[in-house]
Amino acid sequence: MNEDTVIEAKSLTKTYGSAVAVDEISFNVGRGEIFGLLGPNGAGKTTTILMLLGLTDISAGEVNVLGFNPAREPLSVKRRVGYMPDTVGFYDNLTAADNLRYTARLIGFKPMDREKRIAGALDRTGLVEFADKRVGTFSRGMRQRLGLAEIVMKGAQIAILDEPTSGLDPHATAELLAIIRGFKGDGISVLLASHLLERVQSVCDRVALFSGGRIALMGTVAELGREVLGGGYVVDIEADGAGLAERLALIPGVSGVETIGIGKLRLHADRDVRPEAATEVVAMHGRLKYLGVQEPSLDAIYTRYFEARPDEGMTIKEGARHAA
Amino acid sequence: MRREGSAFSGLGVVMLKELSDHLTSVRMRVLEWLVVLVALAALYGAIQQIKDTTAEDPFLFLRLFTTSREPLPSFVSFISFLVPLMAIGLGFDAVNGEYSRRTLSRILAQPIYRDALLFGKFLAGLVTLAVSLITLWLLVVGLGLLLIGIPPGAEEIGRSFLFLLVTIIYAGVWLALALLFSVLFRSAATAALVTLGLWLFITFIWPVLAGAVAQVIAPPDPRYMALGLQTPATAETEQILARLSPSTLFAEVVVALLDPTTRSLGPIYLSQLQGAVLGAPLPIGESMLIAWPQTVGMIAGAILLFVIGYVIFQRQEVRA
Ligand SMILES: Nc1ncnc2c1ncn2[C@@H]1O[C@H](COP(=O)(O)OP(=O)(O)O)[C@@H](O)[C@H]1O
Ligand SMILES: [Mg+2]
Numbered sequence: 353m354n355e356d357t358v359i360e361a362k363s364l365t366k367t368y369g370s371a372v373a374v375d376e377i378s379f380n381v382g383r384g385e386i387f388g389l390l391g392p393n394g395a396g397k398t399t400t401i402l403m404l405l406g407l408t409d410i411s412a413g414e415v416n417v418l419g420f421n422p423a424r425e426p427l428s429v430k431r432r433v434g435y436m437p438d439t440v441g442f443y444d445n446l447t448a449a450d451n452l453r454y455t456a457r458l459i460g461f462k463p464m465d466r467e468k469r470i471a472g473a474l475d476r477t478g479l480v481e482f483a484d485k486r487v488g489t490f491s492r493g494m495r496q497r498l499g500l501a502e503i504v505m506k507g508a509q510i511a512i513l514d515e516p517t518s519g520l521d522p523h524a525t526a527e528l529l530a531i532i533r534g535f536k537g538d539g540i541s542v543l544l545a546s547h548l549l550e551r552v553q554s555v556c557d558r559v560a561l562f563s564g565g566r567i568a569l570m571g572t573v574a575e576l577g578r579e580v581l582g583g584g585y586v587v588d589i590e591a592d593g594a595g596l597a598e599r600l601a602l603i604p605g606v607s608g609v610e611t612i613g614i615g616k617l618r619l620h621a622d623r624d625v626r627p628e629a630a631t632e633v634v635a636m637h638g639r640l641k642y643l644g645v646q647e648p649s650l651d652a653i654y655t656r657y658f659e660a661r662p663d664e665g666m667t668i669k670e671g672a673r674h675a676a
Numbered sequence: 677m678r679r680e681g682s683a684f685s686g687l688g689v690v691m692l693k694e695l696s697d698h699l700t701s702v703r704m705r706v707l708e709w710l711v712v713l714v715a716l717a718a719l720y721g722a723i724q725q726i727k728d729t730t731a732e733d734p735f736l737f738l739r740l741f742t743t744s745r746e747p748l749p750s751f752v753s754f755i756s757f758l759v760p761l762m763a764i765g766l767g768f769d770a771v772n773g774e775y776s777r778r779t780l781s782r783i784l785a786q787p788i789y790r791d792a793l794l795f796g797k798f799l800a801g802l803v804t805l806a807v808s809l810i811t812l813w814l815l816v817v818g819l820g821l822l823l824i825g826i827p828p829g830a831e832e833i834g835r836s837f838l839f840l841l842v843t844i845i846y847a848g849v850w851l852a853l854a855l856l857f858s859v860l861f862r863s864a865a866t867a868a869l870v871t872l873g874l875w876l877f878i879t880f881i882w883p884v885l886a887g888a889v890a891q892v893i894a895p896p897d898p899r900y901m902a903l904g905l906q907t908p909a910t911a912e913t914e915q916i917l918a919r920l921s922p923s924t925l926f927a928e929v930v931v932a933l934l935d936p937t938t939r940s941l942g943p944i945y946l947s948q949l950q951g952a953v954l955g956a957p958l959p960i961g962e963s964m965l966i967a968w969p970q971t972v973g974m975i976a977g978a979i980l981l982f983v984i985g986y987v988i989f990q991r992q993e994v995r996a
Contacts, residue, residue, distance in 0.1 A: 398995065405785055408993040427681040427787040435785035437996065441778025445697070457689040458786045502782070 356383045358510050358541045359404065363413035366399050366565075373399045375565035376413065381510075381543055384536060386555055389545040390650065391562030397545035398438060401512055404543075405435055418509060431459070434503030434540075438514040440495060444488030448479055448498055451487055452505050459506060473505035477531055493524030500531050503540075511535055512543045517551050529555050549650040561654055569657060574624075577648025580657045584622040586646040589629055590615055593638030603628045615641070679789070686788030690796025691803075698766060698804040707762045708808055715812055716819075718754045721745035723823050734957070737828035738835060738934050740820045751816065752839075752930050756923060759843060760850040760879070762808065764871045766801045767854025769864035771989065776864065781994045794989055798855055798982060805847040813840045831960050835933050838964065842929050842971060848978040849922045850875070856985035859992070878921045886921075890914035922977055925970040932967035941966060 359381040366374040374396040381387040389397050402408040404415055406422035406429060415421070420428040442451045449470055456466040474480045477497040487495065496516060503511045516532065517525045533555055535542050546552045553559070553573055561569040561576070569576050578584060584607070589600070592615050600619060601609045608620040619625060626643055633640045698704050725745040726736065733739060744750035771794070774780040784790060817836070821827060828836070854871050861867040890913040897907040918924045928941045936957035958966075 402781075402993065402995065407781060407784060408995075425680050427685075427789075430785055431787040433785070435782065437778065437781045437785075439778055440782055441996075442782075443777065443779060454689070454693055455783075455786060458686045458783065458788050460685065460787070499782070 357381070358383050358418055359387075359543060360416045361400070361404070361413070362415070364400065364403060364410065364415055365412040366396070366403060366408070367411045372565050374403070377560075377562075377565070377567045378413075379560050379567060379570060381541055382558075383541055384539055385557045386532065386536060386542040386544060388552055388556035388559035389543060389562060390549050390552070390556075390559050391547065393547050395547075395562040396565040397547075397562055398514055401435075401514055401543070401545060404512065405429065405433065432508060433510045433512060434506050434508030435512045436496070436499035436503060436514065436516060439519065440499040442487040442490075442495060442498060444486065447484045447486055448474065448490070448501075449483040451498065452502060455502055456505060469505045469507070473501040476504050476534070477501040478527070491524075493520050493527065496520065496524070496528055497531065500528070504538075508540060510541045510543065512545075514545045515547065516544060517546065517548060525551060549654060553647065553650045559650065561650075561657070563658070569653070573647050573650060573653075574645070576650075576653050580653045581648050584620060585624050587619040587621060587625055587629060588612070588642065588644050588646060589617045589619065589633070589640075590642035591617075591633045591638045591640045593633060593636040596633065596636060596638060599632050599636065600629055603632065681787070681789075683789045683791040684795075686786070686792040687796050687799075690788075690793055691800045694770075694797050694800030695803055698800060699807075703765055704804065704808075707765050711758050711762065711808065711812060712815070714754050714758060715751060715816065718744070718748055718751040719816060719819055719823075721748040722751060723820075726824065735832060735936060736824060736826060737820055737832040738936075740816060740824070741836065741839065742930075742934050752934065755843060756846070756926055756930070757879070759805070759809070759847045760875050760923075763801070763805060763847045763850035764854045764868070764875060766804060767797075767851045768858055768868040768871050770797045770801070770855050771858040772862050772864050772867055773858070775862055775996050778996045781996060784994050790989055791986070794855070794859075794982075794986055798851065801851045801855070802844070802848050805851065806844045809840060809843055809847065813837075831936075834960055835936070835963070838960075838967075839930060839933050842926065842933065842967070842974075845971065845974050845978065846922060846926045849974050849981065852978045852981035852985065856981050856988075859985045859989045879923045882921045883918055883924065886917035887914050889917055919970070919973065922974055925973050925977075929967040929970045929974075932963050932970075936960075936963060938963065938966065941970065 357380045359379075361380075362378050363376045364374060364378070365372070365376050377396075377400065379387075389400065391397060399408065403410045404417055404422060406426040410423060417429045418432050420432075422429045442448075443454070446454070452470045452473065453466065456469060461469060470483075471480075474483050477500050479494065479497055479501055482490070482494065487498065490498065499516075500511075500513075511532075513532065516528055520528060529552070532542060532544065544552060544556065556573065558572055559570070559576070560567045569580065571579070574585065597609045597611065597617055600606060600617065603619075603621070603625050605623045605625055606619050606621045610618040610620075612618045619629065624645055626645055630640060630643055719740060722740050722743040722745065725743045726739055741751045744753070771780075774783065774793075783793065813836070817828070817833075853874070854867075857867040857871045858864070861870065890910050894907070894909040894913040896910045900907040919928075932938045932941060937955055939958065
């Protein structure tokens with residue numbers, strides 16, 4: 353396994369009797385990367401995660417987590433990986449801090465170290481003032497944050513998060529995604545499974561689109577967008593400066609420039625031309641107010657991809673039905 | 677294939693948490709009060725009865741446990757009913773409760789084996805039961821001392837202490853059974869119902885059924901029947917069947933320990949009685965020997981039930 357790969361799955365397969373839940377999937381998660389395992393309910397995301405953690409047997413294929421085999425060296429994997437299951441549960445009769453204390457004792461942290469880690473983790477997740485409140489009084493969003501706190505407390509190298517945002521309101525979702533983004537800064541790699549494509553696409557560096565136990569598409573959102581939706585990059589600019597549109601049109605790779613409002617331009621290009629566009633604005637002594645590349649919507653990519661492949665599309669519908 | 681690390685890392689942590697849960701739980705409080713009240717009632721009955729009996733008894737103290745006065749059963753009968761209830765009360769939701777609180781996969785994603793979780797829960801339950809039973813035992817000894825006014829002899833203390841130990845083992849059997857069902861059924865309510873149903877069956881129905889089944893397996897011999905005797909083969913079969921129930925084993929051990937004149941458990945044959953003076957008490961060591969197979973049987977039963985639960989738990993997929 354490569355130095356920069358933290359999770360490597362090769363032809364990973366899980367069967368329940370004659371039903372195939374996960375069908376020969378292969379993927380890598382890089383160090384410091386946020387990797388999204390996305391797809392409808394019943395696609396096989398949770399099953400894949402359980403195999404990564406050694407919580408269910410692997411039917412076929414291989415998996416390697418930080419150089420360890422989860423089936424043979426489960427403790428080595430579990431010491432280094434943090435896991436937040438779908439609708440994570442805590443002991444309602446215990447306080448937030450006591451819940452973390454129990455986990456810390458199970459891991460085997462020494463008392464001094466334990467308290468320092470717990471305080472740090474609660475701080476990171478904005479739960480300090482709730483440390484001594486019983487978890488029974490917590491909202492869904494707070495429980496999810498406590499789940500992330502546990503991973504921080506553990507000092508995990510990889511965070512595996514199953515449906516972290518499901519059941520959360522937009523505000524709680526934003527808070528949670530901000531914490532997850534923060535994991536990157538600490539060098540924690542993240543594997544995030546979700547059926548809410550639109551909600552998590554902004555945090556994912558790379559995604560695998562899952563359907564009927566298979567990975568249909570894998571790459572950055574922009575890559576998948578071009579591959580499935582066709583076309584190229586759409587770069588929006590808000591800046592002033594006369595003749596800017598003409599100058600921008602000359603950048604190599606730009607195929608068209610649209611005016612979409614006062615001082616607002618939209619570039620169509622076959623690559624990400626943000627650096628060149630910024631240079632042009634600066635060169636003309638213009639003031640740059642906004643510069644962004646439009647990400648294609650994952651939902652659109654997903655829908656379009658399976659519209660074009662009716663036979664695979666059936667497996668999605670089946671998967672969706674399972675979940676319902 | 678050797679597993680990495682120790683199967684018992686985390687065992688102490690799990691046990692301490694479960695123990696503190698048990699000791700602070702409302703459920704345990706209720707069960708304890710129930711047991712104490714019932715035990716006091718039984719003791720009161722026993723003391724009244726003993727006071728009415730004028731005959732001299734060298735084992736007066738032991739009579740506290742076994743004497744009954746209508747309409748109350750004796751202390752030991754109460755205990756043999758209530759101990760299973762307490763054990764089931766502590767164990768029926770041990771594992772499925774973790775599923776329904778959705779804590780199990782989070783806990784098992786920590787660097788511990790399932791062994792530690794299950795065994796920790798068993799030990800915590802057993803220690804809780806032991807603490808309650810020891811308290812109860814001290815209560816009985818103290819009250820007995822106060823109310824009868826005659827201090828118990830060393831042998832009586834020894835015998836009643838052995839009775840305490842055996843009661844804890846008996847509790848362990850039921851705890852292991854409850855734990856098994858908590859692994860088997862995802863719904864705690866189902867697990868509780870099935871375990872209680874099995875308890876009722878084993879304790880009340882099986883002793884009756886064992887006789888009937890024995891008649892089928894080893895039909896009575898008409899020659900014995902003509903003499904109005906039980907056919908030895910039938911009696912033996914019935915006994916073997918009855919001994920499948922931990923309640924039977926417990927009752928037999930209790931008789932051997934608390935009634936020093938017990939020379940044998942089960943059908944008595946003339947050969948065993950030769951040279952024996954009926955009614956003469958046996959030394960404590962010999963009573964222990966008589967009770968030994970039943971005690972071992974209960975320990976084996978508890979281990980067997982635990983192992984079955986363990987094997988099933990190991991193979992379960994943990995999705996919540
Ligand atoms: N214990 C099981 N027995 C049989 N099929 C199962 C079992 N668990 C999950 N499945 C099936 O496996 C498929 C994948 O499930 P899952 O991994 O939970 O999907 P996701 O997490 O993507 O929603 C589903 O079709 C589900 O019905
Ligand atoms: Mg899932």
